[in-house]
Amino acid sequence: MAEVMIFHFNPGESPLHRTDVRVKLIGMISLSLLLLSVSVFRLVSLLPFLLTLHISIRKESGKTEISPLLMIMPLIIFTGNFLSLGSTGRGLLFFALETALLRTFRFVFILWMAHLFTISTDPMTITPALYGFLKYIPLLPAARLSTQMGLSLTLIPLMLDEMTEIRDAMRSRCGWSPLRPLKNIFHMGLPLLDGVLAKAESLSDAMESRLYNEEATEPEGLSNSSTLVHTLILFVLILFILLTERLIKADYGLIRFY
Amino acid sequence: MSKQLIRRTVLTAVFTALIAASSLFVLPVGPVPVVMTTLFVVLSGMLGGPWIGLSSVITYLLLGIIGLPVFAGGTAGLAKVMGPTGGFLIGYILAALAGGLLFHPKEGGSRGMTMVLAALSALIAGALIYVPGLPWLKYSLSMDWATAIKAGLLPFIPGFLIKTAAATALAFSMKDRFRDFLKSGEEE
Numbered sequence: 001m002a003e004v005m006i007f008h009f010n011p012g013e014s015p016l017h018r019t020d021v022r023v024k025l026i027g028m029i030s031l032s033l034l035l036l037s038v039s040v041f042r043l044v045s046l047l048p049f050l051l052t053l054h055i056s057i058r059k060e061s062g063k064t065e066i067s068p069l070l071m072i073m074p075l076i077i078f079t080g081n082f083l084s085l086g087s088t089g090r091g092l093l094f095f096a097l098e099t100a101l102l103r104t105f106r107f108v109f110i111l112w113m114a115h116l117f118t119i120s121t122d123p124m125t126i127t128p129a130l131y132g133f134l135k136y137i138p139l140l141p142a143a144r145l146s147t148q149m150g151l152s153l154t155l156i157p158l159m160l161d162e163m164t165e166i167r168d169a170m171r172s173r174c175g176w177s178p179l180r181p182l183k184n185i186f187h188m189g190l191p192l193l194d195g196v197l198a199k200a201e202s203l204s205d206a207m208e209s210r211l212y213n214e215e216a217t218e219p220e221g222l223s224n225s226s227t228l229v230h231t232l233i234l235f236v237l238i239l240f241i242l243l244t245e246r247l248i249k250a251d252y253g254l255i256r257f258y
Numbered sequence: 259m260s261k262q263l264i265r266r267t268v269l270t271a272v273f274t275a276l277i278a279a280s281s282l283f284v285l286p287v288g289p290v291p292v293v294m295t296t297l298f299v300v301l302s303g304m305l306g307g308p309w310i311g312l313s314s315v316i317t318y319l320l321l322g323i324i325g326l327p328v329f330a331g332g333t334a335g336l337a338k339v340m341g342p343t344g345g346f347l348i349g350y351i352l353a354a355l356a357g358g359l360l361f362h363p364k365e366g367g368s369r370g371m372t373m374v375l376a377a378l379s380a381l382i383a384g385a386l387i388y389v390p391g392l393p394w395l396k397y398s399l400s401m402d403w404a405t406a407i408k409a410g411l412l413p414f415i416p417g418f419l420i421k422t423a424a425a426t427a428l429a430f431s432m433k434d435r436f437r438d439f440l441k442s443g444e445e446e
Contacts, residue, residue: 028325032335110334114327144267148317151271152278153326159279185294185424193305193432196272197439204268208261 008157009122014056016120021129023230024121028113030238038106045241046109053116078104123154155199162195163188265440266310273302273314278321278328293330297421299350300383303357304376304429305436311354319347345394346410349387357383361429365437373430380425384418 011017016024034042078100127150134142166188170176176184280294303311318328319339327334329347339347361379363372388411396406 025324032325032337035335036337036340038337106337107333110325110337111327114325114334118326145317145320147267148271148274148313149321151268152274152317152321155272155275156279156328159275160282163279163283181420182423182427185297185420186427189297189424189428190431192276193301193428196276197432197435200265200268200272201439203272204261204265207264207268212264 008119010057010119011122012057012120014059014120016053016057016116019120019230021121021125022132023234024117025126025129025133026231027234028117030234031113032110034238034241035106035109038102039245040102041245042241043102043105043109045244049237050109050112050116054112057116057120074104074108118153123150126150126153151203158199159196162192166191262440265442269306269436269440270310270313270317273298273306273310274317274321277302277314277318278326281328281330294421295330296350296353296384296387296418297425299353299387300357300380300421300425301428303354303359303383304361304379304425305432306358307362307440308355308358311358312351315350315354319350322347342395342398343391344398346387346391348390348394352386352389353383356386361433363433365434372433373426376430376433377422377426380422380429384422384425 031046034046127146130146130149131142134140134146167176170184170187175187277295277298280298283294299311299315302314306314322329322334323336323339325334329338330343338344357379360382361376363375392406392410395401395410396403399406399409401409
């Protein structure tokens with residue numbers, strides 16, 4: 001098993017599983033845009049929303065843990081930000097500490113949203129949803145791009161598994177030496193690319209045998225009432241956060257853009 | 259959809275997945291952990307050609323922009339692209355394109371020349387990541403050039419050289435097989 005669980009889909013019947021993929025995509029993009037300027041108020045406002053979704057999925061599938069590697073990442077991000085802010089010369093200790101903390105929490109929230117999205121969304125449903133958005137952009141090969149994105153999402157967990165297996169196999173055969181990094185990468189990369197080629201071959205053969213074409217299946221129109229309700233809830237939440245922030249002047253610690 | 263187009267689409271998706279997966283996979287190389295993202299960005303161009311490389315990186319960036327944690331260390335979102343390290347992400351586009359444009363050895367050409375070409379291609383393509391990356395880092399954090407080079411270039415030189423050597427060896431070993439894979443899709 002891959003040590004990173006973030007891209008593994010778990011089938012279930014939770015409200016988030018039943019939500020239209022397009023709404024989830026809009027939600028993820030909107031919330032990540034909202035966090036482009038991050039503040040204590042915005043983080044606190046989003047926390048109950050994400051927590052509710054997390055609990056509903058946990059009840060349903062009982063499996064939402066993230067690998068220890070990703071648990072360490074916030075610490076690395078905090079340290080990196082704190083040190084880089086300290087080196088810019090702006091460096092008041094409190095400013096550096098506050099900014100590093102806010103950026104770390106933003107990372108945690110985005111990772112959390114992505115985790116909820118991938119655990120509750122079948123990768124094969126993402127392609128038509130993406131096509132539904134991309135087809136309106138002129139000069140863009142929407143069908144091919146959405147196919148590539150959907151296929152990639154399906155393949156990421158397989159790649160992670162393969163990388164982990166190769167590395168573990170090398171370690172178990174004592175073929176891993178910290179003193180020879182180039183040899184490590186080469187001996188890991190060769191079977192990995194070999195596997196990549198085999199996967200590409202079998203996948204393209206399968207697509208060809210099914211007479212695959214780029215005429216993506218159109219997702220159903222937005223007439224579905226639950227889809228409209230979910231979209232509305234999402235925008236009301238974002239509007240509420242933005243308006244309340246302005247009304248009560250809760251721009252404490254607002255850090256813009258990065 | 260032609261057989262060749264299916265193969266190109268699949269290979270692009272596979273390289274995108276490889277780039278994304280490698281950003282979550284830390285390899286302990288000596289005292290500093292190395293993320294292999296840049297290695298596979300360069301390889302996507304060198305092994306797949308300029309357009310598959312370019313397409314893979316653009317797809318990868320789009321996945322990150324919509325909020326999936328595919329950027330280095332599991333980060334994501336527009337904030338990452340607009341942040342201090344956003345320039346390096348844009349540099350990936352140049353690297354994949356350059357890797358593909360520079361490395362297309364003649365079939366049956368001399369092995370020595372192929373190896374030299376692979377090394378030069380990997381070196382130039384890898385270096386291109388820093389072309390938009392460093393000025394963007396300097397501008398976004400209001401650094402002077404010396405600080406920007408100290409923060410955004412010098413610590414990564416050992417890793418960059420190791421990954422360049424690895425990209426050279428892997429591209430040299432695998433180029434023919436990837437070329438055959440794409441050629442077998444061509445309709446007679």
